[in-house]
Amino acid sequence: KEKFNQISPSEFFYRNRDLAGFSNPSRSLYTAVREFVENGLDACDSKGILPDIHLTIKAVDQEKPDPKPYILTVKDNGPGIETKHVPLAFGTVLYGSKFGLKQARGMFGLGATMAILYGQITTNKPVTVKSSTDGKTMEIFELLLDIQKNKPVILKHTTKDVSKKGLSVSICLEGDYSKAGSKIRDYVYQTSLITPYASITFDDPKGEKYSYPRMINTMPKPPTIIRPHPYGTDVETIRRMIVDSQFEIPTIDDIMIEKVRKDLGLSKKNLSFTAIMEKAKKKWKTLSRQVRVVIALMSFLKMDFEKLSKIRIEDLDVPNKKLFYWDFGDSTSKSVEMDPESQYYKQLTNTTQGETLTAFLTKKFQRVGPSTAIKFAEFAGFKPEKRIGTMTNQELAHLSDSLQKFDDFMGPDSSCLAPLGEAPLEKGMTKFFKPDFLTVLQRSASAYSGFPFIVEMGIAYGGEISTRGIKVYRYANRIPLLYDEGSDVVMKVVNEIDWSRYKAKGDPPLVIVSHICSTRIPYKTAGKENVADRPEIERELKLAIQFMARKLSVFMNKRGQAEAAKKR
Amino acid sequence: KEKFNQISPSEFFYRNRDLAGFSNPSRSLYTAVREFVENGLDACDSKGILPDIHLTIKAVDQEKPDPKPYILTVKDNGPGIETKHVPLAFGTVLYGSKFGLKQARGMFGLGATMAILYGQITTNKPVTVKSSTDGKTMEIFELLLDIQKNKPVILKHTTKDVSKKGLSVSICLEGDYSKAGSKIRDYVYQTSLITPYASITFDDPKGEKYSYPRMINTMPKPPTIIRPHPYGTDVETIRRMIVDSQFEIPTIDDIMIEKVRKDLGLSKKNLSFTAIMEKAKKKWKTLSRQVRVVIALMSFLKMDFEKLSKIRIEDLDVPNKKLFYWDFGDSTSKSVEMDPESQYYKQLTNTTQGETLTAFLTKKFQRVGPSTAIKFAEFAGFKPEKRIGTMTNQELAHLSDSLQKFDDFMGPDSSCLAPLGEAPLEKGMTKFFKPDFLTVLQRSASAYSGFPFIVEMGIAYGGEISTRGIKVYRYANRIPLLYDEGSDVVMKVVNEIDWSRYKAKGDPPLVIVSHICSTRIPYKTAGKENVADRPEIERELKLAIQFMARKLSVFMNKRGQAEAAKKR
């Protein structure tokens, strides 16, 4: 007989830590550094604080050969974490604050906990977290993970007086700095390039100090949470939006009746049914949805508060215009007919059947105006006033499919994104590569599966570029991606270009920098090292590269002509 | 204030389905095929049934252009799934039967549920599962997933009479056969190569039928579950083994006393303390551990059953040789001294402090004999008789570290593995490539992180090989890996070889087939497409390739000499 088991998500990632980038001591040391540094930068970004990140890696015993235990500490000047959330944030997998639709480096609720898990299973030491949210008191936690149950075990919790806000996390883990060192230094350097407003210091195990002071003193505008873009939104997301906008019929008990009295300003008077309806009409604009529904029900029952407290609503059959209730006085079920012409019937229809398709589209998605909503309804073959709560499963699938195929939605609102910008990218690439030729491009915002994204890229040629053959620097949400380029969408696009068409064949001294920003980067691995080839992203990258490659080709032609002229 | 949330594992994989290989319609169709075919093969393998797998992909509307909905059905003649497990197996993520230490294609408890999830969010249609475990009755389920709660929703459950065992699963999903078709056909073909005892048929959307009958009629020996190999076992695994081998002091209530009486054959007699001890000594070998512990406690309390039922054990302080109990008669706490020379003291020590280090090693790991255990204890600097339950955290970390560094463990027991074998691999490669040169090699079993693995490879050159440049066919646990070769450990090793040293530079007509079998393949992605560069695996691959490349070099030299002779 087969024995079945359910495992917790921390148990899953413990068994399969290669999925999260913890496959060997060298890679694990690198990934742990990344996870903590990215958390510090995210925290500062979200609160508009110019980040100061301090990274320290020290060997426990400098004399031993690699791989061996290291103490890794990352300290930031961010907002810290509230005391009640610290153990869960670091001790539970799939727990975090970055699940909303907003650009951030983190997205899984996994990274910090994985680094701590790896430290614990290789050295059996707890993590030390120090957090101050008010700049006066620091909470110090020593935690272990209960990997099977996915919860933290608090070994120690003390406090201390401090003078600054921020968070520091320190783990002991088995690493290999001899192999990971150059990748870690590259990571820190490339991070400072794409985050010119952050200051980063790195004390390495050999006693070397690397320092990357800020290059600019202005923060990018912090991204804001936005509604999804309609393009590519799948059925599950639509279904949840509908459930969100639908509404339960409230229970009409004494508490509810009291609330309705109070909101109508009728606290102690027991007005007649007609008087109540008059008052409700006057105050309609100020009434909450719950109260409006109760008024609507009362309008069909034709009862005042006294009578209302003696019945209980049993069933509301809106399509058949019947309202069933239990009369406590007569101990029997009764029903009333509802007049479909009444405005109160419309109120109940909205409540149980959801809003119209066009209202749903304009309220739930970003940048869908009334005329676009109507145009879309026609395209999809729905009546614009169709109630979203009455859609069959078939109709929902068709709605999602039409959202993918409709061409006329406005491009996404990019206030949820924080790209670097063409000028800073150009400035950074000029400073870094000192090339003979440089072009940069930021494409306008696009979307995949409802997620807005922006592609920005640069191509540099010649000058002080020392590498031969195309070298690609990949970034996603301001994170440098240094591993697994072989299965990344950017490399796929770069390799599919016929570079000889642009006069750059052979092994040209060519550098390509690519940055993808999105409310959700479609990583292929939980270690965030390579991006999946979503068709919309692939297309944007291709268009960007082709545009810039044509400019390169013009430059190469001119240069070729100049050299030919010289020879003559 | 930051808002924190916990998400379920199905919610995690819904949001991040790129991690599981569901990034676009073409890739998703491929991955869904894989997940179901691999489940069918695993099920047949585990029960020694020669597999018959039937794969059908039909477009819902043949006229529409890709991407569009397809119905994907996979049917097998395996053991089926018990009725009570069907909804959870397919409707819950991280639920499965393959978490034990045994070679299998599946390992995450994720694949089938992900394919069903992808179908549901793209077409809103439920999955239909038909399962018969007895060859008489078939259970038919229609399921939807509650993605936020990670549980199934049973829409329909009916039964039907049948005449064969097996399982069939059918989903409707948005796919792109125009892009995925050739990859799917490659997958089926390559699967039949590595699984010559399986018969696979494939009916494609264009009406084409592909059939791969079995080439041999003998099943490989089904792999068995084994104990972990000591090499590379981490602290968390050791800790769990210790907890497993440690034992709670049983509660001594009337039920327990009755059990002890019964096992001693003293059911109704109330013997004296001395008589009970005599009887226990005689029957010691047949007594269970629980009963032995109770006898040991009684030996120190010097009580018969009558007196024993009037006390309750409060605490057992083995190192300080004290036993504390509550006397109901006197309503007071009392204690007795335990004689450390008594054999019963030893029994209690084993129970609370675990066994000795050497006993632990020989019982918990595979292939560690008593002399190896003692040698290891010396190497690690522990007394061989040290009680495993008394190790400090520091000592546990040191134990794990020593398990990684000790060279003298025997290689792993490979009965948990099911490699193809050199002869079948050679036969398959000859048939497939008809090369001028062919060499195959199966390395002996090795281990990483406690998991045994075997590498088997083959190199073929010339003859009817039509590709130019090194073409690598990668397999892991009899699964063909067709994507993401750029970040796979096999490609990393192949690319680090200087092929010109072996006279195979330029674009030689060279094919390399690689198969890694393990109780746990360290995949980099939950889509199981590429293998992480664990150092032990990388080393085995490198040694295998170098060994075979030298043979290739001899062949190339001879051929070079033969051609030179011809010219002269």
Ligand SMILES: Nc1ncnc2c1ncn2[C@@H]1O[C@H](COP(=O)(O)OP(=O)(O)OP(=O)(O)O)[C@@H](O)[C@H]1O
């Ligand atoms: N330095 C920090 N300052 C403030 N909050 C932090 C810091 N580090 C972690 N956190 C909080 O802890 C949570 C969990 O962090 P963790 O790295 O595990 O997940 P994440 O960053 O949300 O996602 P990902 O797994 O993609 O990194 C974060 O969501 C964040 O709220």
Ligand SMILES: Nc1ncnc2c1ncn2[C@@H]1O[C@H](COP(=O)(O)OP(=O)(O)OP(=O)(O)O)[C@@H](O)[C@H]1O
């Ligand atoms: N065709 C089948 N016949 C018998 N049992 C099956 C079949 N398909 C699935 N199962 C059972 O359902 C469980 C869940 O399958 P699922 O594919 O989700 O996970 P898995 O195969 O265990 O791991 P993985 O995610 O790596 O594929 C399996 O562990 C197996 O017990």
Ligand SMILES: [Mg+2]
């Ligand atoms: Mg993080």
Ligand SMILES: [Mg+2]
């Ligand atoms: Mg499976």
